[in-house]
Amino acid sequence: QTVVTQEPSLTVSPGGTVTLTCASSTGAVTSGYYPNWFQQKPGQAPRALIYSTTNRHSWTPARFSGSLLGGKAALTLSGVQPEDEAAYYCLLYDSGSYVFGPGTKVTVV
Amino acid sequence: QVQLQESGPGLVQPSETLSLTCAVSGGSISDYYWNWIRQPPGKGPEWIGYIHYSGSTNYSPSLKSRVSMSLDTSKNQFSLRLTSVTAADTAVYYCARGTSLGLWGQGTLVTVSS
Numbered sequence: 531q532t533v534v535t536q537e538p539s540l541t542v543s544p545g546g547t548v549t550l551t552c553a554s555s556t557g558a559v560t561s562g563y564y565p566n567w568f569q570q571k572p573g574q575a576p577r578a579l580i581y582s583t584t585n586r587h588s589w590t591p592a593r594f595s596g597s598l599l600g601g602k603a604a605l606t607l608s609g610v611q612p613e614d615e616a617a618y619y620c621l622l623y624d625s626g627s628y629v630f631g632p633g634t635k636v637t638v639v
Numbered sequence: 640q641v642q643l644q645e646s647g648p649g650l651v652q653p654s655e656t657l658s659l660t661c662a663v664s665g666g667s668i669s670d671y672y673w674n675w676i677r678q679p680p681g682k683g684p685e686w687i688g689y690i691h692y693s694g695s696t697n698y699s700p701s702l703k704s705r706v707s708m709s710l711d712t713s714k715n716q717f718s719l720r721l722t723s724v725t726a727a728d729t730a731v732y733y734c735a736r737g738t739s740l741g742l743w744g745q746g747t748l749v750t751v752s753s
């Protein structure tokens with residue numbers, strides 16, 4: 531089964547920009563993997579942010595953007611706010627099933 | 640506004656069957672793909688599978704031999720069954736809507752223990 535990898539942790543200053551990536555063990559991530567991104571804060575259910583690589587949900591702030599970058603899916607947070615401190619998970623669709631990444635813990639300091 | 644609510648026993652005996660239901664309110668179940676996801680304590684989420692309103696299913700290869708899902712349009716809910724559970728199946732279980740998993744329930748903790 532596909533193994534998805536993400537940076538374990540990243541630190542960013544308030545107002546700064548940070549990019550998270552999501553790689554697949556089967557090769558380059560393309561739009562055909564329909565990359566999704568989720569945010570999870572402690573004690574809460576994951577919240578969907580981005581679907582199909584670049585599309586924001588109606589509730590997703592504009593400072594969150596999705597893309598493909600160097601064979602990986604990427605989530606960029608621009609103008610980071612303190613409330614963006616959370617775990618972020620990517621989800622890829624591969625060979626008929628969905629696989630989550632292990633998550634990236636983003637710390638805002 | 641559509642909401643999802645998981646329900647079921649919070650404690651299951653080892654080797655028994657875990658059964659959960661997800662009630663859909665504020666909208667019809669007769670559309671979309673409906674997913675189950677679980678998250679062991681301190682770990683990331685794991686996709687379990689989905690059921691389409693037509694009744695077609697797709698399960699994670701790692702759980703396929705133990706999982707089944709069903710859908711009840713009259714009650715606007717769908718269900719998960721996981722057989723032969725062990726302590727490794729202890730997790731918060733979530734239901735979610737759509738191929739983008741755009742809407743999630745709040746989750747329910749299921750502990751497998753004697």
